[in-house]
Amino acid sequence: MNMKKKILTAAFICTVILTTRSEVSPYITRVLEYKPAPGQFVNTTTTAYKTGYSAEQVRAYAETLLTQRPKSGLLSLGSFGGYIVVGFDHTIANVQGEYDFKVYGNAFYSAQQVKQKNRPGGSCEPGIVMVSRDLNNNGIADDEWYELAGSEYADVNTIHNYTITYHRPDIAGADIPWSDNQGAKGFVHRNIYHQQTSYYPLWTAGDILTFSGTRLASSSVNEGTEEVPYWVLYSYPWGYADNHPNADEKSNFKIEWAVDQQGNPVDLPGIDFIKIYTGQLQESGWLGETSTEICDVEDLHPDVVLSLTEESTNIYAVNPIGEFLQLTTDESCEIILYNSLGTVVLRERISSGSHSLPTMSLTKGVYTLQVIKDGQSIKTMKLIK
Ligand SMILES: [Ca+2]
Ligand SMILES: [Ca+2]
Numbered sequence: 001m002n003m004k005k006k007i008l009t010a011a012f013i014c015t016v017i018l019t020t021r022s023e024v025s026p027y028i029t030r031v032l033e034y035k036p037a038p039g040q041f042v043n044t045t046t047t048a049y050k051t052g053y054s055a056e057q058v059r060a061y062a063e064t065l066l067t068q069r070p071k072s073g074l075l076s077l078g079s080f081g082g083y084i085v086v087g088f089d090h091t092i093a094n095v096q097g098e099y100d101f102k103v104y105g106n107a108f109y110s111a112q113q114v115k116q117k118n119r120p121g122g123s124c125e126p127g128i129v130m131v132s133r134d135l136n137n138n139g140i141a142d143d144e145w146y147e148l149a150g151s152e153y154a155d156v157n158t159i160h161n162y163t164i165t166y167h168r169p170d171i172a173g174a175d176i177p178w179s180d181n182q183g184a185k186g187f188v189h190r191n192i193y194h195q196q197t198s199y200y201p202l203w204t205a206g207d208i209l210t211f212s213g214t215r216l217a218s219s220s221v222n223e224g225t226e227e228v229p230y231w232v233l234y235s236y237p238w239g240y241a242d243n244h245p246n247a248d249e250k251s252n253f254k255i256e257w258a259v260d261q262q263g264n265p266v267d268l269p270g271i272d273f274i275k276i277y278t279g280q281l282q283e284s285g286w287l288g289e290t291s292t293e294i295c296d297v298e299d300l301h302p303d304v305v306l307s308l309t310e311e312s313t314n315i316y317a318v319n320p321i322g323e324f325l326q327l328t329t330d331e332s333c334e335i336i337l338y339n340s341l342g343t344v345v346l347r348e349r350i351s352s353g354s355h356s357l358p359t360m361s362l363t364k365g366v367y368t369l370q371v372i373k374d375g376q377s378i379k380t381m382k383l384i385k
């Protein structure tokens, strides 16, 4: 069975999702998991830690930092592999051809001229982004994950299935030893700027932490001298978190970039969970280890309502209705729009594709959209104008 078939078959158990604009938040509403790898911000509030916190208290505090308004929190993911899993109060629809969400980090370009032309650099700390659909509809991220294949996915210097294990040091304040599945060993080194008790997460059980994923090649260069270093962390073109400034289009993501473990493209109608992990194992002199930072994730089209039917017809409606009712369907069907009194105000047969049906004559209020296929009502959606 090919992947597309599998996804659509699994969609049978999904309930139809009905939302209106006033009910959804475009931003993160949940932090399901937060497991930073060792690093210079570990065991500080930048990794959601306060003295004596348990793993669950760290997760809860991470959720508070990322969901409180006004926005103020920022989380570091530590060295390679450290990750966060976030969720939303609705499914983020995959609008074909468009960016679907933005990941906010703290990347910036250097104010000084960097030496590598056509490659912005400064503090670019790329994180790998993965997506998942809550196919079993239990609210937990226990479903299959798909990597968004960024610009370096097929690069020869990218290491897929990379695994690293960090070891709790014998002395809390020592450098953090690691070993990987490529036969290498090394340390996450302490620096003079961050002098907390340990760079190893104190709230974790056991004496090792293992992370796996796609490792991007190092991209930091000392553009100064040995005496007066000037470290530039160069960006990759696209498809990574904390890799370009938040205002830049290149911090946006398309669900269409999803691939399975074999690298085959996967057709996802929408996603419920996003996982982000630090994608480099890199140290840059006094700057220390590279760590992806995360402030938030934003659904770039929260008004698009995704719903799946048992017939596997994907139909999207933009809610609320404006001057036009905008619909996208992957199969031809008939739609009937009722007003709150149950009177038919619009009836059309539509073919697969996108449609704008004039609705300027409709008064403000609540409407019900019924979708009919082969003479059967296959779904209803509540819309507002
Ligand atoms: Ca898209
Ligand atoms: Ca699930």
Ligand SMILES: [Ca+2]
Pocket (backbone or CB within 6 Å): 105, 106, 107, 123, 124, 125, 242, 291, 292, 293
């Ligand atoms: Ca950063």
